[in-house]
Amino acid sequence: MLRQILHVDMDAFFVSVEELEDPSLKGKAVIVGADPDGRGVVAAASYEARKFGVHSAMPIGIARKLCPHAIFLRGRHSKYGEYSRKIHRIFEEFTPVVEMVSIDEAYLDFTGCERLHGSAFRGADRLARIIKERTDLNCSIGLSTSHLVSKIASDQAKPHGLLYVLPGCEAKFLAPLPIRRMPGIGKVTEPELRSLGITTIGDLHLMGREKLRLRFGKFGEWLYTKSCGRDIEAYQYEEEPKSISHETTYDTDIDNFEEVERTLSYLAQLVARRLRDHGLFARTVGLKLRFAPFKTHTRDISLDEPTNLDSVIFANVVRLLENAWNGRQKIRLVGVRTSNLERGVFQRNLMDAAQHEKLDKALQAADKVRQKFGFDAVQLARSVESGKPAKPRKHREFLGRE
DSSP, X not given: OOOOEEEEXXXXXXXXXHXXXXXXXXXXXXXXXXXXXXXXXXXXXXXXXXXXXXXXXXXXXXXXXXXXXXXXXXXXHHHHHHHHHHHHHHHHHXXXXXXXXXXXXXXXXXXXXXXXXXXXXXXXXXXXXXXXXXXXOOEEEEEXXXXXXXXXXXXXXXXXXXXXXXXXXXXXXXXXXXXGGSTTOOTXXXXXXXXXTOOBHHHHHXXXXXXXXXXXXXXXXXXXXXXXXXXXXXHHHHHSOSEEEEEEEEEEEEOOHHHHHHHHHHHHHHHHHHHHHHTOEEEEEEEEEEETTTEEEEEEEEEEEEEOOHXXXXXXXXXXXXXXXXXXXXXXXXEEEEEEEEOSOOOOOHHHHHHHHHHHHHHHHHHXXXXXXXXXXXXXXXXXXXXXXXXXXXXXXXXXXX
């Protein structure tokens, strides 16, 4: 049966939600993210702001220089989560196979759904229209026989478009695109490929499987498979993180241990939640500290037993903090990182098995509550001060894949 995979990506999602709440923002340069007078990065930018070169993950100071007349908003993640859940429910009306990969994008498998939707193209068009009718939000959709091609196609279709790459045309569609457009090719791999004269995905395809394998090993075979527009192991490789981390930059440098500890508790919970989302356990927990001015220290600790528990990750990063920080230097940024991830079943210490089972059940229940009401609905006590969660005002997530 011919596969039919949709990648749905909401257009400027955070900004679009803000425009719904405040229609006066429409048509203006809007940037959601950090305080423009402070530190941090851009979370989202309207298309009017993008014309000036502003993009997500850009340092907020640079965004302000490029687009000083923009309207800067802090963002309301609970509101974004509310709209995301509405969209997710619409997805489930179209197919039982939905994979949310972030708050504003998902893969939908329409394979075998012809009796429900007619052609996959017609179903995709209807999906976009219903999302617009029920939420007043626009989305872009890529449709093809693979996750890889559909993701790239949805980006090509922006804003508010639908691009269908016909079966058999996947490699031809990808060929003229620059290699950086290929998921899995980042700052490490791109320069090496360019040194070989490979600048487009078509160049990658022409080099052939064998030459790529000799140069890059198994990764070279995955690159060739991707250049053909196929998933197979390539998609699994791209989506399987090698590390998961969250970090936050403070508005002003701090030297308050309790405040740093509360932040680490919040970040540890974010990391642990993402580990559980992927069904992964970490054997290594790491701490990242950046002191003023821009001096960065990292520390790692290996665990006797792999974990995805909030409390275990938090306890270990606090140990690392106590050994790495004398309390005199002011801290600019903190981060929590997990690596050496594994999925397999392992034997737990029999004395601790019952306690771990209780924790697992409690965290499963907490994750369900967070899924419905937002991440801040359930917090570890160490993250809370004066009845309020010590949520970092701006934080970033990293899924390491290279």
